[in-house]
Amino acid sequence: MKRYITYTAGLLIVLSLFSSCKKFVETDPRGQFTQEGYYRNQAEVFNGLVAAYDPLGFQGGDYVSKITAMNAGSDDNLAGGGGSSDFTPLQAISNYTVIPANGPQDALWKGGFLGVYRVNILLSKIDAATMPDDIRARYKAELKALRAYYYFDLVRLFKNIPLMLTPIAPDQAYNVLQVAPEEVYAQIEKDLKEAIAEDKLPNTVPKATEAGRMTKGIAHALLGKVYLYEKKFTESAAEFALVNSVPGQLNSVYGYKLMDDFAALWKTANKFNTESILEISHTSKGNGAWSCIECTEGNLLSIMLAPRAYSTLLPGAPDYVSGYGALVVTKNFFDFIHYDPRNKASVANLDSLKKAGIAKYDNSYENTGFFVEKFAGRASDKSTGGGPSELNYPQNTYEIRLADTYLMEAEALVRGGGDLSRARALIAAVRNRAYKDGKDHAVDATLDNIITERRAELAFEGQRWFDLIRWGKAATVLASKGFVAGKNEILPIPLKELENTKLVQSKEWGGTK
Template sequence: MKRKFFKSIIIAAGGLLVFAACSKSFLETDPTGTPTENNYYRNETEAFNGLVAVYDVVGWQGNAYITKTGMADAASDDHYAGGGSSTDVSGLQVMSNYTVDPATGPSAELWQKGYAGVFRANLLMEKLPNVPMDENKKKRFVAECKVLRAYFYFDLVRLFKNIPLITKTLATSEFNSVLQAEPAQVWAQIEKDLTEAIAEAQLPDKLASSETGRMNKGIAHALLGKVYLWEKKYTEAAAEFALVNGTPGGANSYGYALLPNFADLWKFTNKFNSESIFEISFSSLSGGTWSCTSCTEGNVLNVMVGPRGYSPTPGAPDYYSGWSFLPVTQSLFDALHFDPRFNATIVNLDSLEKNGVAKYEKGYMNTGYFLAKFAAKNSDRTTGGGNVELNFGQNLYEIRLADAYLMEAEALVRGGGDAARADALLNAVRKRVGLNPVPATIDNIMKERRLELAGEGHRWFDLVRTGDAATVLASKGFKAGKNEILPIPLQELENTKILQNKEYGGTK
C-alpha cells in the first residue's frame, strides 16, 4: 500500500512527532525524545516549542528536492528544469514540459507541506487554552498560528483548488472520510484568519532582533493584500498594501525600506534586512547529510542552480560547482540583458567560458545562463559540518517591499485607484536601480515584476493569476483550463473520499 501523505501528516501532527528533526523557523530548538499529545503542552516552554513546529513547515524541503520556488521557476517562461538529464528531479521536469499527472510531479511534496503546517497550527490552537502561561503571550501564539495557517491554505488553494478545509484536529475515525470544500470557503477562511490575527492586539507591529522571522502585522497585511489581489478584490488589496508600503520610497509604519543596492539582497549574510517583509529562514549550521536530505536546514536551491562541473581560473567568480537546475531561458536573458539588475540576477557562463575565464559541464537544456541570485559560492560554504551541498544558508524572500510596491501598483491600476500613487510605487522600484520613470500601466507593472523578481518563484503564479499563462507558456506545453492548477496527488485518492480535479480526469 502506498503511503497516504494526508493521513500520515494528521497522525504526525496529532502526536507532535515533530519538529521535523530540524528547525527552519525563527528559533533553533532541540527537543529531545518523542513526546506525545497526551503528555505535552504542559507549560509555556512546550507551547513555544509547538509554535516552532508550525514555523518549521514554512521552510519545508522534501527528499525529492521539491520547493515551491523551484517548481514555479521550472514551470515559468524564465527557466527550464535543467539538471543532469530529462529524468533528474522528475518533479521539476514534468512541470517544465507540462506532463505532470497525479502520480508524477511536485504535488505530493507540496500537498504534504501545506497540510503539515495546517495540522500543526490546528493542534497548537486547540491545546493553548489549557496551557498555564501568560494570557497575552497565548493570544500572540494564536494570532501567529492564524497567519501561518492562512499562508499554508493560500498555497494549497492556489495549487490544487479543490482541497479539504480543516480547522480542527481530527479523530482517527475521521481520517478517510474528509471531504473537499468549495474553493470559496477556503478563500473565506484565509481572509478570516488574517483579519482576526491583525485585530489581535498581541500581534506586534515590529519585532525585536531576537524574534526575526516571527509573524507580525506587516506580514499579515501584506499577505492579506496578496490574497485579495488573487481574488481580484483590487480596492481591498490596495488598501492592505498601502498600510505596509507607506510613502513610496519613503517611510511606513513597519520600518520597511528598499535596500539602496539591489545586489545586496542576494548576499547570504544579509538576512532580515529592511526590504524583507516575509522571509523563509535557512541555516548553514545544521550539519545536514545525505541520510535525510529533507532534514537539513540548508537551502537546497543554492547548490541546485549552480553551474555543473564549474572550473574557474584564478580571479574568476567564486561559484561552488552545482547541479545546473533552472537554467535561465533566452527569453529572460534578452529581457534583462541591458537592465541594471542583470549581473545580480544572471551569470553568463557561456561568456566566461568563451573568454577563458571558467569552464563548466553542459547540463540538460543548458542555455549557458544561470540564476546568480541563488547560486552558492565557496565563500558561502558551511562551517557547521555535514555535506557541503546540503548546508548553504541563504534565506528566501516570500514577500519583500519591492514586490509589495508592485502588487499595490497593480491593484490600483486594475481597480481604478490613485494613478499618481501607482506611478510612484512602480518608479520607486525603478529608481532604486537607476531606471527612468515610466507610467504605471499593467504592461509596465508586469514587465517590472518579471525583471525585479526574476527567479524568486513569482513569475508562474503571476501568469496564472492574470490569465496570461496559456499564451506565454504555450510553447512549453501549457494547456489552458488544465495547467493552472496541479493534480491532487495519487496517494490522497486511495481509500479516501477525496476526488481528483476535473482538469486531471476526475470529477471534482
C-alpha cells in the same frame, strides 16, 4: 523564525493525507512524549510554535520546494540538471508532462498540510497551557496568520482542497471532504483579519532573536495579496498602502524600506533587511543528511543552481561551487533582461566566462549558458555544520519583500480604477532603485508596465508562475513549454492522496470535483 527544532517520533500522527517523514519536536533527548501529555507550559507551547513555522521552508526529499517548482514551471527557467531523468518532478512541470502520479504536487501538498496540521494541533492545546495570557494571545495570532499562509498556497496550487480547522482524529483522516475554493478564501481572510484585529502581533520584532516571526505588517501584506487574487482590488490596495506607506521612504510603523542596492538583497550578510517582509530562513550550521534531505535546514536551491563541474581558471572568477546545474535560465529571459540594470545580479552568463577562459563548467541538460545568479551557491558560504555542505547553504529566500508589495499595490490600483499617480510613484520607486543613477525612470501606470517590471524585479523568486496564472496569460506565455489552458492552471491532487480516501480529483485533471 530560526528553524532549529529537531524532531522525534510520537507527537505527530498523520495518516496518508497529512504524512511526513520528518519527526516532530524533541526537547528531552532522554525520552519521547505524545501530544496528549505535551503543551503544558510556555516552553512547550513555544516548541510547538517553532514547529508550526518550520514548513514555511519545506523542501521535499526530491528537491521540490515551492520556489523550485514554480521557477521550473515558468518561462524564465528550464528544469536542467544532469539529464531528462534528473529532478523528475521539476522536469514534469517544466515541460508540462505532469500527471497525478508524477510532478511536484506530492511535496507541495505534503508541506502545506503539514503546516496546517501543526497549527491546528497547537491551537487546540494552547488555551489549556500554563502561560501568560498576553504571550498566549500573540502565539494564537501568529498561528492564524500561518494557517492563512499555508491555505493560501494550497488553494492556489490545487483549488479543490479540504478545509480543516481542528485536528483530525486518525480514524477520520480518510473521510475528509473537499470544500469550494471560495470557502477556503473566506477562512484565509478570517484568520488574517482576526490576527490583525486582536492587536497582539507586534509591528516589528528584534532581528537577533525573533527574525522571521509573524508581524502585523506581514499579516497586512498577506491579506493584500489574498485580496488581489480574489480581484478585490480596492481592499487589496488599502492593505498594501499600510505596508508601503510613502513610496521610496521608510515606513515608520513597520520599519520597511527599499534597500539602496538591488544586488545587496542577495548577500547572505543582509538577511532580514529593511526590504524583507516575510523571509524563509536557512542556515549553514545544520546537520542535514542524505538519509533525510527533507530534514535539512540549509537552502537546497544553492547547490541545485550551481553549474556542473564548475572550476575557476583565472583569479577573480566567481567563486561558485560545483553543483547540479538545475533551473537553467531561458534564452528568452536573458534577452528580456540583458539591458536592464538588474541583469548581472540576477543572471550569471557562464558561457561568457567559459569563452574568455576565466572558468569552466559542464553543460547541463537543456543548457543555455545562463544560470541563476541570485541564489547560486558560493564557496564562501559552504557549511560550517556537521552535515554535508551540499545540504547546508545559508542564503535565505524572500516570500514577500517590499518591491513586491509596491508592484502588487500598483496592480491593484490599476486594475481597480484607483489612484494612478500613486501607482506610478510605486513603480517608479522600484525602477529608480534598480537604475540608481539619480534620474527619474518613471513609466505610465499600466498593467503591461507592471507585468514587465515584476518579471525583471522578482525573477527566480517563485512569483512568475503565480503572476501569469493571476493575469490569465499563462496559456499564451507558456504554450511553447506545453501548458494546456483549462488544465495546467492548477496541479493535480497527488494520486496517493486519492487512494482509499473521499478526496476527488479536480475536473481539470479528469476528475469530477
